[in-house]
Amino acid sequence: MFIKDLLKDKVILVTGGRSGIGYQIARSCLLYGAVVYITSRKEEKLKAAAKKLKELGPCYAIAGDIRAVEQVQNVAEHIKALSGRLDILVNNAGGQFPAPAQDISPNGWNAVINNNLNGTWYMTQIMAKEFFIPQQSGSIINIIANMFRGFPGMVHTGAARAGVDNITKTLAVEWSRFNIRINAIAPGIIQSTGLEQYPPELLKDVSDRIPLKRLGTTKEVADLAVFLMSPMANFITGETIYIDGGQRLWGDVFEF
Ligand SMILES: CCCCC/C=C/C(=O)SCCNC(=O)CCNC(=O)[C@H](O)C(C)(C)COP(=O)(O)OP(=O)(O)OC[C@H]1O[C@@H](n2cnc3c(N)ncnc32)[C@H](O)[C@@H]1OP(=O)(O)O
Ligand SMILES: NC(=O)C1=CN([C@@H]2O[C@H](COP(=O)(O)OP(=O)(O)OC[C@H]3O[C@@H](n4cnc5c(N)ncnc54)[C@H](OP(=O)(O)O)[C@@H]3O)[C@@H](O)[C@H]2O)C=CC1
Numbered sequence: 001m002f003i004k005d006l007l008k009d010k011v012i013l014v015t016g017g018r019s020g021i022g023y024q025i026a027r028s029c030l031l032y033g034a035v036v037y038i039t040s041r042k043e044e045k046l047k048a049a050a051k052k053l054k055e056l057g058p059c060y061a062i063a064g065d066i067r068a069v070e071q072v073q074n075v076a077e078h079i080k081a082l083s084g085r086l087d088i089l090v091n092n093a094g095g096q097f098p099a100p101a102q103d104i105s106p107n108g109w110n111a112v113i114n115n116n117l118n119g120t121w122y123m124t125q126i127m128a129k130e131f132f133i134p135q136q137s138g139s140i141i142n143i144i145a146n147m148f149r150g151f152p153g154m155v156h157t158g159a160a161r162a163g164v165d166n167i168t169k170t171l172a173v174e175w176s177r178f179n180i181r182i183n184a185i186a187p188g189i190i191q192s193t194g195l196e197q198y199p200p201e202l203l204k205d206v207s208d209r210i211p212l213k214r215l216g217t218t219k220e221v222a223d224l225a226v227f228l229m230s231p232m233a234n235f236i237t238g239e240t241i242y243i244d245g246g247q248r249l250w251g252d253v254f255e256f
Contacts, residue, residue, distance in 0.1 A: 001223055001226075002032060002226060002227075002230065002232075004032065004033065005032070005033045006032040006033065006226065006230050007029055007032040007033050007034040007226070007229070007230065008032070008033035008034070009033065009034070009035065010029075010033070010034045010035070010087040010088055010229075011034070011035045011037070011079070011083045011085055011086050011087050011088070012026075012029045012034045012035070012036050012037070012086075012087060012088040012089075012090065012229070013036075013037045013038075013039065013075070013079065013086055013088070013089050013090065013127065014026045014029070014036060014037070014038050014039075014090040014092055015038075015039050015040070015066055015089075015090065015091055015092050015093035015119075015123060016039075016040050016092040016093030016094065017036070017037075017038025017039065017040065017046075017049065017090075017092065018038060018040045018042070018045050018046040018048075018049035018050075018061075019040075019045070019049070019192075019193045019194075020190075020192035020193040020194050020218060021092055021143060021187065021190060021192055021194070021218050021221050021222070022038070022040075022090070022092040022093065022143075023038075023049055023053075023218070024218035024219055024221065024222040025090055025092060025221070025222045025225045025226075026038050026049075026053055026059065027053060027056065027222070028219075028222040028223070028225070028226050029088075029226065029229075030053060030056040030057035030058075030059060031056055031057075032226060033057070034057070034088075035057070035058045035059075035083060036053065036057070036058070036059045036060070037059075037060050037061075037062060037075075037078075037079055037083075038050055038053070038059065038060075038061055038062075039061070039062050039063065039064045039066075039075050039093070040063070040064075040093060041063065041064070041065050042063075043061075043063040046061045046063055047061050049061070060078075060082060062074070062075045062078045062079070065119075066091075066093050066115070066119030066120065066122060066123050067114045067115060067118060067119045067122070068122075069122050069126070072122045072123055072126050073126055076126050076127060076130040076131070079131075080130065080131075085131060085135060086127055086130070086131040086132070086138070087137070087138065087139065088138070088139045088140075088141070088229045089123065089124065089127045089132075089138070089139075089140045089141070090140075090141045090143070090225060090229075091120045091123055091124065091140065091141070091142045091143060091164075092143040093115075093119065093120075094115055094116045094119070094120070094143070094157075095112075095115060095116075095194065095197065096112045096115070096116065096154050096156060096157035096160075097112070097154075097197070098153050098154055098198060098199075098202060099153075099154070100153070101155040104155070104156060108156070109156050112156035112157055112160060113156060113159070113160050115160075116144075116157055116160035116161060116164065117159075117160040117161075117163040117164060120142060120164050120167070121167065124140060124142075124167065124171070124182075127140075128140075128175065128178075128180065132175075132178060132180045133175075133178045133180075136178055136179050137178075137179045137180070138178070138179070138180045138181075139180070139181045139182070139183075139228075139229050140171075140180065140181070140182040140183075141182075141183055141184070141185060141225050141228050141229055142164050142165075142167070142168055142182070142183070142184040142185070143184070143185050143187065143221075143225075144161040144164050144165060144184050144185070144186045144240065145157060145158075145161045145186055145187060146186050146187065146188045146242060146244045146247060146248050146253065147161045147162055147165075147186070148186070148242065148248035148249075149248065151253070152252070152253070153253065161186070164184065165184055165186075165240050167182075168182050168183060168184040168238060168239075168240060169238045172237040172238025172239075173238065176237065181233070181234070181236070181237040182237060182238065183228045183233070183236060183237060183238070183239045183240070183241070184239070184240040184241070185221060185224055185225060185228070185240070185241055185243060186240050186241065186242045186243070186244070186248075187216060187221055187243050187244065188210065188215075188216060188242070188243065188244025188245055188247040188248070188253075189203075189206055189210065189215050189216065189244070189247070189253070190215060190216040190217065190218060190220075190221055191215040191216065191217055191218070192218050209247070209251045209252060209253070210244070210245040210246065210247045210251075211245055211246030211247065211249070211250055212245030212246055213245075214245065215245075216243055216244065216245060220243060221243055224241060224243055228241070
């Protein structure tokens with residue numbers, strides 16, 4: 001797709017890199033020559049993913065919860081000790097659960113906000129302070145979700161992802177002085193491990209509700225991430241790109 005050495009020797013951290021979209025992004029980064037770190041909570045599964053990815057290039061696993069500041073700091077310290085720098089951060093870790101807004105408990109609301117907004121923020125601020133600002137260069141890619149017309153059926157994640165969308169715009173301006181670019185990718189429905197969290201009845205006939213009449217692939221999301229982190233996108237910052245087969249413009253995401 002792109003030239004072979006597009007990301008040669010770039011040091012890249014992919015959160016949630018053990019599965020689904022994050023795994024595919026990590027895989028693509030390795031194929032284009034990068035050194036890749038992956039992080040997530042479930043250590044055994046994370047290590048197994050890193051072992052497989054190592055067949056393609058240098059890949060390291062550091063377990064951690066993006067919601068815990070001290071664990072995020074620990075990830076930064078490991079990268080510093082091993083590579084001495086970080087060039088690109090992909091904030092991919094996240095998740096939520098479908099529920100009618102009136103039924104979401106305070107704890108459920110906080111769990112989703114913590115995961116998708118606060119966790120992304122801790123990662124972003126810590127990696128910027130430890131690496132990107134001192135280096136005077138860096139690129140951040142936030143994986144959010146299609147909340148173009150709100151997110152009926154998942155109000156908590158809609159609110160959290162809209163927060164990250166705004167962080168993306170704000171920091172693109174505020175941190176331009178440090179030569180940091182920051183962009184977001186908003187996937188529609190992607191055929192990925194993440195969908196296993198959803199009841200099959202919710203996903204029934206879902207392709208019919210997407211103008212392009214199919215789900216996206218993790219490879220398509222990874223290709224977009226590689227483009228945004230590469231020199232081809234050097235003049236793009238503060239942008240959110242939807243990759244959703246046109247779904248943001250038409251119909252309902254799912255029955256709710
Ligand atoms: C048509 C489909 C469109 C799809 C578009 C988007 C797709 C994707 O994003 S795919 C990626 C999906 N992957 C995930 O969602 C995985 C990660 N998700 C989670 O881990 C959970 O959803 C989480 C974020 C809530 C996990 O947080 P955690 O702190 O581990 O949660 P707890 O188990 O401690 O529960 C806290 C709180 O939340 C309530 N809760 C959790 N799950 C559900 C649920 N399925 N339904 C209702 N409520 C849930 C839980 O009950 C707790 O609240 P209290 O009971 O009041 O204590
Ligand atoms: N698939 C889809 O259709 C869509 C996905 N998205 C978003 O894209 C991202 C990737 O989704 P997908 O690959 O499908 O889903 P997965 O559930 O496969 O991936 C989520 C990853 O995030 C990690 N993770 C979750 N919470 C935390 C945490 N607190 N700290 C560290 N790691 C965490 C998980 O690992 P572990 O359990 O080991 O922590 C897992 O590797 C998510 O943010 C998702 O919400 C958005 C729109 C659509």
